[in-house]
Amino acid sequence: MKRQATSAIVGLGFSQLSRQPIGSARTLALDAISAAITDAGLALKDIDGLLINQSGLAPPGSLSLRLQEDAGLGSLRLLSCVEAKGASVLQMVQQAALAIAAGMARNVVCVFADAPLVAEVAGSQSYGKASVLTGIEGWEAQYGMFGPVGAYALLARRYMDVFGVSERQLAGHALACRLWAQDNPQAFLRKPLTLDDYLTARKVVEPFRVLDCAFPINGGAAVVVSAASQARRQASDAARPAVYIHGMGQGHAAAPMLRTAGEDWPTPAALAAETLYRMAGIGPAEVSMFQIYDAFSYCAIAALEDFGLCDHGSGAAFIADGNTAPGGSLPVNTGGGQLSGGYLQGMTPLAEAVIQGRGDGGARQARNDLILVNGSGGRLEYHAALLLSPHAAI
Amino acid sequence: MIPSMPVCERDAQGRLISAATHMAENFQAFIAQRALRIPRCIKTGAIVALGARRCADGTPLVVEWLPASGRATLHSFVIYRQEYRSTFPVPYNVAMVELDEGLRLVSSVTGIAEALLKIGMDLRADFDSAGRLVFEAAPAQAGQPEQTQGAEY
Numbered sequence: 056m057k058r059q060a061t062s063a064i065v066g067l068g069f070s071q072l073s074r075q076p077i078g079s080a081r082t083l084a085l086d087a088i089s090a091a092i093t094d095a096g097l098a099l100k101d102i103d104g105l106l107i108n109q110s111g112l113a114p115p116g117s118l119s120l121r122l123q124e125d126a127g128l129g130s131l132r133l134l135s136c137v138e139a140k141g142a143s144v145l146q147m148v149q150q151a152a153l154a155i156a157a158g159m160a161r162n163v164v165c166v167f168a169d170a171p172l173v174a175e176v177a178g179s180q181s182y183g184k185a186s187v188l189t190g191i192e193g194w195e196a197q198y199g200m201f202g203p204v205g206a207y208a209l210l211a212r213r214y215m216d217v218f219g220v221s222e223r224q225l226a227g228h229a230l231a232c233r234l235w236a237q238d239n240p241q242a243f244l245r246k247p248l249t250l251d252d253y254l255t256a257r258k259v260v261e262p263f264r265v266l267d268c269a270f271p272i273n274g275g276a277a278v279v280v281s282a283a284s285q286a287r288r289q290a291s292d293a294a295r296p297a298v299y300i301h302g303m304g305q306g307h308a309a310a311p312m313l314r315t316a317g318e319d320w321p322t323p324a325a326l327a328a329e330t331l332y333r334m335a336g337i338g339p340a341e342v343s344m345f346q347i348y349d350a351f352s353y354c355a356i357a358a359l360e361d362f363g364l365c366d367h368g369s370g371a372a373f374i375a376d377g378n379t380a381p382g383g384s385l386p387v388n389t390g391g392g393q394l395s396g397g398y399l400q401g402m403t404p405l406a407e408a409v410i411q412g413r414g415d416g417g418a419r420q421a422r423n424d425l426i427l428v429n430g431s432g433g434r435l436e437y438h439a440a441l442l443l444s445p446h447a448a449i
Numbered sequence: 450m451i452p453s454m455p456v457c458e459r460d461a462q463g464r465l466i467s468a469a470t471h472m473a474e475n476f477q478a479f480i481a482q483r484a485l486r487i488p489r490c491i492k493t494g495a496i497v498a499l500g501a502r503r504c505a506d507g508t509p510l511v512v513e514w515l516p517a518s519g520r521a522t523l524h525s526f527v528i529y530r531q532e533y534r535s536t537f538p539v540p541y542n543v544a545m546v547e548l549d550e551g552l553r554l555v556s557s558v559t560g561i562a563e564a565l566l567k568i569g570m571d572l573r574a575d576f577d578s579a580g581r582l583v584f585e586a587a588p589a590q591a592g593q594p595e596q597t598q599g600a601e602y
Contacts, residue, residue: 189499190473190498190499191499195555199533199534199536201529201533205527209526210525258531263527309500312552314547315495
């Protein structure tokens with residue numbers, strides 16, 4: 056029996072995206088909000104909800120509730136800042152969908168914007184703060200463990216050792232994403248990338264090379280979430296088809312810092328997956344494509360396994376064998392992802408999911424019946440996921 | 450600001466205990482005295498993570514500070530090859546070590562060529578000249594006397 060979605064994404068908008076300083080997160084957010092509302096075929100007065108996410112690494116207050124006034128929005132029935140690291144963007148969409156289903160609001164804008172790249176500062180330095188793993192503030196900094204990259208590289212290194220993964224196999228995700236990016240005019244890195252290019256690229260925090268890390272950009276993006284009934288009514292007037300929300304899930308757990316807590320896999324994404332598949336009434340075998348939050352190449356390996364798309368321990372081989380590349384059985388990050396497309400945190404995979412869901416993928420369009428999207432953050436403690444489809448009922 | 454003295458008291462059984470609200474400062478204060486001590490919940494007897502603040506039953510955590518054996522294995526490691534701060538010239542390793550007692554923490558392995566770092570290798574805790582807790586490759590020969598673990602508190 057088919058299940059009807061109760062909400063849909065009806066608008067998608069971007070600010071200018073650039074490697075150069077082009078304005079504050081606040082101004083970029085406004086541009087994205089405006090673009091998304093226009094794209095939805097709506098007017099300012101139709102918007103009754105605004106959810107806001109800034110980068111967890113940006114200074115507090117980079118985006119604030121002030122955006123309501125800045126954007127010229129009148130009274131709102133839903134307004135908040137959402138913070139859950141890399142899971143934030145999908146959590147905004149989930150909260151919008153829940154509010155709509157409850158009858159609290161009808162058209163909710165969800166926006167993310169960030170301006171990490173400033174003049175004279177290397178991209179890596181914008182993400183250079185030490186993480187807290189041991190549980191004591193300042194502990195990691197004394198060992199020079201700067202940036203989220205260190206924590207993820209630790210995960211990847213042990214995974215490679217335990218499952219016998221070579222650096223050639225690790226290269227698979229970066230290579231596959233670059234192939235997809237070549238057909239995405241909006242992607243930042245589109246030059247063909249060979250295995251030799253990867254192997255000779257500089258290592259940043261071994262086992263990661265610079266090509267295993269997201270490509271920072273300045274910019275913002277927003278989506279508009281509306282009631283599915285409204286999306287179907289507006290279908291003939293709307294500029295682009297709606298993309299319906301059929302499944303949602305989250306999973307969170309502290310990183311295991313005791314032997315008794317086990318290994319770092321599966322991540323809590325497995326919990327998000329369980330909720331999502333149950334809600335949508337499907338299993339992993341039915342997923343058409345997966346838009347993965349891949350701040351680091353290892354994230355894609357973990358996500359494929361934790362969402363049941365390949366066997367535990369075989370994620371790297373699955374990717375290296377070409378299954379996620381153009382022509383493969385499970386397209387992943389069809390816009391190039393965060394490695395080649397550009398790092399707009401949770402908006403990178405979500406925006407591509409909407410583009411594909413609308414059939415706007417152009418040369419990179421793939422089968423889009425059931426689109427899985429995830430977000431992850433911290434050092435893979437925090438996860439959210441959505442199942443989207445161009446079909447109102449699945 | 451690391452205090453010079455841990456905020457602890459001896460209980461009736463002579464155990465060195467403190468509320469977990471002092472977890473971070475106490476761990477650091479012991480380290481500053483070249484002692485590696487690890488927290489154990491006095492109620493359950495379980496070693497707890499350094500970020501823990503509640504016992505498994507949800508009540509406020511009170512821990513006993515046990516002297517660690519100093520034995521550990523290398524759980525994972527990375528090599529920083531891109532410089533983030535001039536005070537940390539590359540290359541250098543950052544390690545996740547797993548103490549014999551089960552606690553995992555971030556540190557660095559010293560006195561060994563990076564090519565010889567191997568996940569699962571046996572390590573021994575030590576303190577470097579800057580007073581940081583670091584780990585060295587464990588002595589390979591059987592019967593070799595263990596190094597004592599800095600000052601006994």
